[in-house]
Amino acid sequence: MYKVKLDGYVLYHADHPSAMLTDPVLELEPGYAGVFTATVPPDNPLYDRICCRKSMVSVFRNNREIFYGEVRKVPNIDRYRNKQIYCTGALSFLADSIQPQAEYHDISPAALLGKMLEIHNSQVETRKQIKLGYVSVTDPNNSLYRYTNYENTLEAIREKLVNRLGGYLRLRHVDDQLILDWVSIEQYGSYSTQPIEFGLNLLDYSETTSAEDVVTALIPFGATLEGESEIEALEKRVDITSVNDGKNYVFSQDAVDQFGWVWATNTWDDVTVPANLKAKAEEWLSSTQFETMSLTLTAADLSELGHDYDAFAEGDRIHCLAKPYGMDIVLPVMKLTIPLQNPAGRTLELSSKQQKTYTSQQSAVRNQLRSEQNDAISISNRNIQISIDNLTAMMTGAKGGYKLTEYDEDGRWLRDLYMDTPDKTTAKRIMQINKDGIAASTTGYEGPYTVGITVDGQILGSWIAANSIDTNQLSIGLNNWIKGTDDGIASKVEKDGIISAINQSSEEVAIQAQRINLNGAITANNYFKIKTDGSMEAIAGQIGGFNINSDYIAFGDWTHASNWLSMCTPHGGAGDVYLGKGGISTDSFDGQSGSIVRSIKMTEGTIGFYKGAYECGFVGVSDSNEIRMSLMDKEKNNILNVHHDWLELPVFTQVSGDLSVLGSKARCVKTRDYGERKLYAYETPAPYFGDIGEGMIAEDGLCYVSIDPVFAQCVSLESYQVFLQAYGSGEIALTGRYSDHFVVSGTPGLSFGWEIKAKQIDYDQLRMTEERGQVDTSTTNYGAEAASYLTSITEGRITT
DSSP states (O other): OEEEEETTEEEEETTOSSSOOEEEEEEEOTTSOOEEEEEEOTTSTTGGGOOTTTOEEEEEETTEEEEEEEEEEOOOBOTTOOEEEEEEEGGGGGGGSEEOSEEEEEEOHHHHHHHHHHHHHHHSOGGGOEEEEEEOOOOTTSOEEEEEOSEEHHHHHIIIIIHHHOOEEEEEEETTEEEEEEEOHHHHSOBOSSOEEEOGGGGGGBSSOOGGGOOSEEEEEOSEETTOOSSTTSOEEOOSGGGTTTOSOEEOHHHHHHHOOOEEEEEOTTOOOHHHHHHHHHHHHHTGGGTTOEEEEEHHHHHHTTOOGGGOOTTOEEEEEEGGGTEEEEEEEEEEEEETTOGGGOEEEEEOOOSOOHHHHHHHHHHHHHHHTOOOOOOOHHHHHHHHHHHHHHHHHOOOOEEEEEEOTTSOEEEEEEESSSSTTTOSSEEEEETTEEEEESSOTTOOOOEEEETTSOEEOSOOOOSOOOOSEEEETTTEEEEEETTEEEEEEEETTEEEEEEEOSSOEEEEOSOOOOOSOEEETTTEEEOTTSOEEESSEEETTEEEOSSOEEOTTOEEETTEEEEOOOSSSSOEEEEETTEEEEEEEOTTTOOEEEEEEEETTEEEEEETTEEEEEEEEOTTSOEEEEEEOTTOOEEEEEOSSOEEOOSOOOOOSOOOOSSOOEEEEEOSSSOEEEEEOOOOSSOEEEEEEEEEOOTTSEEEEEOOHHHHTTEEEEEEEEEEEESSSSOEEEEEEOSSEEEEEESTTOEEEEEEEEEETTOTTOSSOOOOOOOOOTTOOHHHHHHHHHHHHHTTTOOO
């Protein structure tokens, strides 16, 4: 049963005859605001209470709110006064605020999201404010480097965070408070306890996969084995023959029985253990190869498959089986379309088109940490507090899961498993407690377990957050150690006979090694930085004879002053050149007075032109990254603006010569209610001018209409056209056209309107002439050509 409320009052309910809507439809997707549309008839009690950008709409399914949003627009009201409404979810409130220009570094994803929400909340009213909830998405270093530049907050969050790190935004409406989570798809919804079992009809529901795409047998390859290839030109890789009865392939018997042997290969470059390679191959055959599949099911389809449509929500994960295809995969609900009044039209889409899975995020974390060996042991208080807040939100805001207690053959307690699905063979997120410790895995029961505490005091984790670690010795790996002594800290790394030592005292830190390989960003007192992209920042230095600091560069005859590097000559008109933080400047001087006559300055993507002390123009890139040119007067009023697709002349403009326009011609007029609107020019095959007026037939049945004398000198009146329109019943006719007036006859007392059209004087021979483009007249002497022509036609005709 569905119900819709407007600002807390019932707008729609199937049992209320007056609270009715037409075609109410709700669309929901993980990570997006959602959309609700409907048509409100005029007899609905809340018809007149609907206010755009103010009214809040809630949609309930069995008394559970599944949508909360705002009426954004009323796109149409038909002739029967039925009012269409378009509502977007409250997540769209984030598009109502702007993130200013800012630079963020060394900040965790959760902290940056929190900062953006703080800025959003400072700009909007209370009902649009959003609190930071649970954040599970991480970055390998938990240290982001981002810019914001006047994007709306929703756009900034998507571009700077979600699109780069993955995960989904989930907005919760709890006790009139909006709470934003940023989680993986595994944490977004719930796990369905009842699987959907397809038969051969699986592909009837798929728009992305056909029987031609199904693989029934797979040959897997792992990491390259250096120097072991039997063919010099080819490389040998890890295979599964040693753990698979001598066979280098895996297959699905059910799929082979149905489709025959369909072979394929796949390579995992980072897998070095044959048993792990076999496990990945079997997983690929049963699930990974189906990850591109997208299934669209209607309520009727689900009913036939033994399921209730209303049992599903966006983001829920459903165990999908198709034995004939060998498919065994968990697919999330990526879209719900719910026509509230049409059960047969309800659909859901199952798809693995996820932005980034939680597992892949954690794998990236571990690989990055292993490659960089990041052993930092000091974390800022802000990041610690964020970690505490995030852990609190995780513990207090988590949805329900499943607990399984296992016993050995003697009935003794073995372990407790806390899982995201009821079956440990399908669960991905598992926490296990046994007599040896506590451990957690995000890849299933078989592990690996990447977080844990053992009873003998060992702590394992991809990331440890602490204000400090106080210990006599911190051991890293088998041959790595860091230990404290009375003189300082000494650390040592030993591998294959290469020994590196770091010795620290109160005076210095000494590093001894055959080679030093530094990965990641390097900072020295914030004055010297080597970034991960290979670029370097330094406050000052000397390179190849150049003296460099934050204000200038000096070399040879070049000198510096007032933050500029200059090469100057005496004021004799030759000019000076300056380079500095402000850009590049060239000045030309008056040899008599020594004052600047004109100069050019190039700064921040802009070239400026100066005459004397004032700027008279520039060419450059605007804030919206468009090429722009402007010319200005002494008061800096623009007299010419040229953009990439338009030209603005904000002063009186006169064109001497022909003007051809390939597009439309229009005047912009400011209206009281509709803003600025364009009124387009009326064009004719010949250059006509026109005049319009009104007249009245006199008692003698005639009306003499004078032609405006100024208008008469603009047109050729040897032939012109007059058009008449009677304003009432009666007769009118044009009875005479003269050079200074025309005569209209008709019913006495009858008012009429007239319009006269005549060709422009001296242009009356033109008619739809061919456009020939611009003619170069720069080298033509029309006076000399005219004199030559006159001489040629008069020779022999003049006698003395």
